[in-house]
Amino acid sequence: MAQLVLAGRVLPMAQGADAAPRRGRVWIEDDRVVEVTPGRRRRAGFSGATEVDVGDDLVLPGFVDMHNHLAYDALPLWTEPGRTEPWRHNKHWPDADTYTGSVTEPAWVYAKACPEALLAYVQVRAMAGGATAAQGWPTSNRGYRTVVRNVDSEDAGTGRDDLIYTSVVTRTADALTESVRRMNAGSGFIYHCAEGRRGSRVLQDYTDLQRTDGLLSTLIAVHCCAVDAAHWADWDAAAAGGVVWSPLSNLVLYGETTLVDDARARGVTVCLGSDWGPSGTKNLLGEMKVARIAADHLGYDLTDAQIVEMVTSNPGTLLERCWHRPVGRLVPGAFADVVVIRAHGRDPWAGVVAAREQDVALVVVGGVPRYGDADLMEAAGAPPSFTATVGGRPRRVALPDPQDPAAAWSWEEVTGTLDAVQRDPQQAVVAAQARAAAGPRFAPDAELELFLDMPDTRRTGRAGPPKDPAAVRIPPVPAVEHDAAFFDALDASPIQGGVLAPLRATFLP
Numbered sequence: 001m002a003q004l005v006l007a008g009r010v011l012p013m014a015q016g017a018d019a020a021p022r023r024g025r026v027w028i029e030d031d032r033v034v035e036v037t038p039g040r041r042r043r044a045g046f047s048g049a050t051e052v053d054v055g056d057d058l059v060l061p062g063f064v065d066m067h068n069h070l071a072y073d074a075l076p077l078w079t080e081p082g083r084t085e086p087w088r089h090n091k092h093w094p095d096a097d098t099y100t101g102s103v104t105e106p107a108w109v110y111a112k113a114c115p116e117a118l119l120a121y122v123q124v125r126a127m128a129g130g131a132t133a134a135q136g137w138p139t140s141n142r143g144y145r146t147v148v149r150n151v152d153s154e155d156a157g158t159g160r161d162d163l164i165y166t167s168v169v170t171r172t173a174d175a176l177t178e179s180v181r182r183m184n185a186g187s188g189f190i191y192h193c194a195e196g197r198r199g200s201r202v203l204q205d206y207t208d209l210q211r212t213d214g215l216l217s218t219l220i221a222v223h224c225c226a227v228d229a230a231h232w233a234d235w236d237a238a239a240a241g242g243v244v245w246s247p248l249s250n251l252v253l254y255g256e257t258t259l260v261d262d263a264r265a266r267g268v269t270v271c272l273g274s275d276w277g278p279s280g281t282k283n284l285l286g287e288m289k290v291a292r293i294a295a296d297h298l299g300y301d302l303t304d305a306q307i308v309e310m311v312t313s314n315p316g317t318l319l320e321r322c323w324h325r326p327v328g329r330l331v332p333g334a335f336a337d338v339v340v341i342r343a344h345g346r347d348p349w350a351g352v353v354a355a356r357e358q359d360v361a362l363v364v365v366g367g368v369p370r371y372g373d374a375d376l377m378e379a380a381g382a383p384p385s386f387t388a389t390v391g392g393r394p395r396r397v398a399l400p401d402p403q404d405p406a407a408a409w410s411w412e413e414v415t416g417t418l419d420a421v422q423r424d425p426q427q428a429v430v431a432a433q434a435r436a437a438a439g440p441r442f443a444p445d446a447e448l449e450l451f452l453d454m455p456d457t458r459r460t461g462r463a464g465p466p467k468d469p470a471a472v473r474i475p476p477v478p479a480v481e482h483d484a485a486f487f488d489a490l491d492a493s494p495i496q497g498g499v500l501a502p503l504r505a506t507f508l509p
Contacts, residue, residue, distance in 0.1 A: 001029060002029070002030055002367060002381075003028065003046055003049035003050065004028040004049060004051075004052070004336075004367060004380060004381070005025050005026070005027055005028065005050070005051040005052070006025065006052055006362075006364070007024070007025045007026075007053040007054065007059075008023070008024075008053065008056070008057050008059040008340065009021035009022065009057065009058050009059065009343075009348070010022060010023075010025070010026060010059045010060070010330065011058055011059065011330075011348060011352075012026075012060075013061050013308075013312045013316075013329045014036075014329050014331050015313075016309045016314075017303075017305035017309050017349060020348065021058055022038050022039075024036060024039060025037050025041075025042075025043075026338060027049075028338075028364070028367045029336075029367070030336075030367055031336050031366040032332075032333060032334065032367070033326075033330050033331060033332060033333065033334040033335075033336050034332060035332055036330050036331070050380060050381045052362075052376060052379045052380045054361060054376065056345075057340050057341060058340065058341045058342075058348055058351065058352065059330075059338060059340055060312060060330070060338070060339060060341065061132075061313070061328050061329055061330055061334075061337060061338065061339070062130065062131065062312075062338055062363065063129065063130040063131045063132065063284045063311040063312065063339060064131065064132070064133045064134070064271070064312065064316070064319070064328055065126060065131045065134040065136075065272075065273055065274055065284055066135050066151070066222075066242075066271040066272065066273045066315050066318075067136060067190075067222045067244040067271075067274070067275055068126075068134050068135055068136035068274055068276060068280075069136050069168075069275070069454055070119075070126075070136050070137055070276075071110075071118065071122075071138035071450055072103065072107045072278060072454065073121070073125055073276060073277045074106075074107075074110050074121055074122070074477050074478070075276075075278055075475065075478075076277060076278075076476075076478045076485070076486070076489055077252070077278060077279065077486065077490060077493065078098075078102050078103055078278035079489070079494075079495075080096040080098055083096070083494070084494045084495065086253070086255035086256070086495050087196070087197075087253050087254055088196055088200045088201075088254075089196025089197065089200045089226065089254075090192070090195040090202065090223075090253075091196075091201075091457070092196070093253060094454070094457045094458075099456065100458045101472075102278075102475075103454075103456075104452070104463045104464075105466045105472050106425070106472070106474040106475070107463070108463055108464065108465060109421060109425050109432065109466070109472060109474065110421060110474075111138060111449075111450035111451070111452060112435070112449060112450070112465075113421050113428035113429070113431045113432040113435070114417045114428070115140070115144075115448045115449065115450045116417075117413075117418050118418065118450070119144065119450075120399055120409060121418060121480070123147060123148045123399060124388060124397055124411075124414075125282060125283060125480040126283060127363045127371040128282075128360060128391070128395075128481055129274075129286065130283070130285060130311075130339040130341065130355070130360050130363065131148060131283060131363075132148060132338070132364070132365045133150075133154075133315075133365075134150070135190060135244075135273065136151075136152070136273075136276075136453070137150050137152055138450040138451060138453065139453070140448060140449060140451065141441050141446055141448070141451075142443070142445075142448065143444075144448055145405070147368075147370050147398070147399055147400070148370075149337060149365060151164065151319065152164060152190070154323060156323035156324065157325070158324075163322045163323055164187065164189075164190060164319075164322050165179065165182055165187055165188070165189050165190070166190040167179070167190075167191050167192065168192045168453045168454065168455075170205055172208060176212050176214065179191070179214065180212050180214040183218045184216070186218065186321075188218045188219075188319070188322035189218060190220045191205075191209075191220070191222060192222045193205045193206055193209065193221040193222060193224050194206040194223065194224045194226040195222070195223035195226065196225065196226045196254060197225070197255070197256050198225070198226050198227070198256060199226075199228075203226045203227060205226075206221070206227050210231075210235075215234070215235045215236065215241070216239050217321060218318075218321055219241035220241060220242040220243075220271075220318050221242070221244070222244045222246075222273065223243075223244070223245075223246065223250065223258065224258055225256055225259075227258075227259065228259070229259055229262040232259060232263050232268070233262070233265075235266045235268060236266075238267075240266055240268045240269065241269070242268060242269040242270070242271055242317075242318040243268050243269075243270055243271070244270075244273045245257070245258045245260055245271065245273070245291065245310070246272070246273045246280060246287065247287070247291055247294040248274075248275070248279070248280055248281050248290040248500065249279040251290075251495070251496040251499055251500060252490075252495060252500075253279050253495065254495070255496060255497060257298070258270075260295070261301055269314050269318055270310055271310050271311070271314045271315045271318065272284060272310040272311050273287070274287045277478070281482070282478075282479075282481060282486065283357075283482075285355055285357060285482075286482055286503070287311075288307050288308070288310075288311065288352070289353065289503055289506045289507075290500065291310065292304065292307060292353055293500065293502050293503060297499055303349065304347070304349035304350045304352070304353045305349040307353050308349055308352050308353065312328045312329070313328050316328020316329050335366065336364060336367035337365055338362075338363075339360065339363050340360075340361040340363075340372070341355050341359055342355070342361055343355070354506065356481075356482075356507055357390055357391030357480075357481040357482070358390075358391035358392055361373050361376055362377070362380065368382070368383065368398070369381065369383075370382070370397070370398045370399070371395060371396070371397050372395060372396065373393070373395065374387075377396040382398045383398045383408075384400075384407055384408035385397055385399075385408050386408045386411050387411065388411040391481045397411065402448075418477045419476075419477060422474045422475070422477055425472040425473070426469050426470055429465070429466065429469040429472070430469075432465075435447040435449065482507040482508075483507075484508060487503065487504040487507070490504075
């Protein structure tokens with residue numbers, strides 16, 4: 001039985017952003033929050049617990065990234081050269097001239113040639129932004145271990161694999177009816193829905209759900225930026241589910257984003273997702289800032305406190321309906337997923353929204369310290385860890401070596417493996433083919449192979465191996481944090497029309 005106590009200014013988010021932080025303690029046993037106590041009050045039964053006092057830093061639930069395509073997160077922002085007009089919808093840009101060569105093929109090579117290193121990189125990138133859970137893990141030929149919580153496959157201690165279903169592919173007819181049946185039985189459905197400009201044909205994703213009686217409380221619809229105000233009003237407030245807002249990706253691709261105020265007016269719970277490398281932010285610290293910029297630009301009625309809810313208690317509300325266990329809140333029985341943020345004396349809500357990667361002091365997943373400042377990781381009793389520099393600060397990261405789960409991996413090995421693939425993709429394709437041919441592909445001990453989840457209309461709709469390995473070009477692996485290269489690429493993206501220009505100053509003042 002492992003026990004950990006975190007003392008600081010606690011934002012439990014028990015009822016959302018209903019209370020200011022108070023000095024107190026979060027009492028953790030194994031993977032559960034036992035209690036949150038105010039002031040100096042202590043709890044019996046923790047006399048031998050490891051206790052860490054983070055001073056005036058904020059202690060709050062770990063962030064939940066409710067929409068990602070993690071297999072693509074080793075890629076930089078992508079823009080189709082010469083295009084200034086917004087894409088119509090998500091069936092449109094996969095047919096761009098450079099999409100296959102810039103997105104599909106590089107991602108395929110990473111996923112097949114070095115899947116373990118890719119998974120390590122994307123988890124460090126997520127934790128660098130305070131995330132303890134993420135949606136959008138790549139499927140694979142066999143199981144694999146993660147330290148960041150897997151929203152798609154979490155069984156919440158039930159041993160069941162049907163708590164949440166996901167689909168990137170648009171569902172129609174019998175497949176959609178089956179998804180609605182599962183929602184009515186209590187399963188969550190995370191569904192890419194109506195991604196595109198208002199007035200485009202993908203609105204039908206949403207109206208098909210409506211006609212199938214699928215606008216339910218266990219629906220977590222991703223994007224819905226094509227849904228207009230009138231159609232949001234068709235979602236019965238008594239059965240309101242959730243929508244995942246990815247404003248940077250929406251603005252970069254479509255020049256429009258979700259009508260968040262109209263969704264919230266129907267009682268729909270709004271979460272944030274950083275989407276993916278080619279058109280999204282690096283992590284939820286970035287997406288919160290974009291939410292602030294987009295809300296101000298578009299006149300949405302959003303406070304900083306409500307933006308913080310979008311990465312904590314809001315996803316918690318939706319997931320608890322399926323997991324039947326609290327998450328996104330520091331309450332008794334909740335998953336012990338915690339992040340510590342330096343707010344630098346600011347209003348706590350503004351401080352969280354304004355936080356940069358260097359302000360993430362500690363990340364605890366399932367009661368285990370996984371990422372943070374070296375002194376806090378050591379004081380919290382972290383398992384074996386390696387050093388990585390993120391946001392100009394040295395960090396310790398407790399990410400197991402896939403060959404020896406009792407040992408820490410090496411950041412040099414992780415990044416070195418990715419860099420080797422980037423420098424010589426042709427050899428990496430050969431290595432990927434050798435891995436796949438090493439034995440039965442779907443055996444429990446097979447070499448790991450990840451499968452991509454995004455479409456490619458130039459490849460009959462599915463991502464696949466490069467047709468000409470000698471022509472594959474992979475850009476350098478981007479930094480896990482928001483850096484000048486990211487903002488240079490963002491500034492060069494014409495579709496968003498400069499709306500996102502203020503984002504640079506929030507990370508690089």
